[in-house]
Each structure stands twice: as C-alpha cells, then as structure tokens.
Amino acid sequence: CPSRLRNCASWRRMREQAGDCIPALGPQAGNTVARAMDWVEDTWGNETVGLGQSHGDWIPPNISVLADGNCNIWDWERGDPDVPLGADTMQFVLF
Secondary structure, three states, rough: OOOEHHHOHHHHHHHHHHHHHHHOOOHHHHHHHOOOOOOOHHHHHOEEEEEEEEOOOOHHEEEEOOOOOEEOOOOOOOOOOEOOOOOOHHHHHHH
C-alpha cells in the first residue's frame, strides 16, 4: 500500500529513534543528525513510496545460502510490515 514518506510509521519511528540519540551525540553531531532528518523529510516527505515487509537485520548470521543457491533468512524479530520498498536492500548493501 503506497504512502507519503512523511506519513509512514517506519519513518516516524526512525525520526523518533534519531531524536532519542541526539543528546548523546554532542551539539555538533546532534545538530547534523537533526538537520539531516529535516532535510530528508523536506526533500522527499511528500513522495509516495511503496511499502512492504522488511527484515531489518541483514547480518551474516541471519542468512544461510543453500546448495541450490537459495537463501534461508531467519530472526525476523526486527521485521516491520510498513517499510519503504528498498530499505532492506540498502541495509544489506551497507552491512
């Protein structure tokens, strides 16, 4: 189900989590994170994004490759049903 990015529950949670971390980062880094979150929302907040199920924890111990090339994925406790499509791909590439 598509939604505007600013209306996605996953985006609101991400903003909240970033906001919770800002005090521990110090003034300069905290300000940078706050400005970056505002910039993303100002730039793309009205864009409509497709939403889907996310795994949320793409680390090697959560993935096994089978002999036929297929993969088994487990540990879905960080899974989320309303994440913009592509978020898991981005996390997988970054990790």
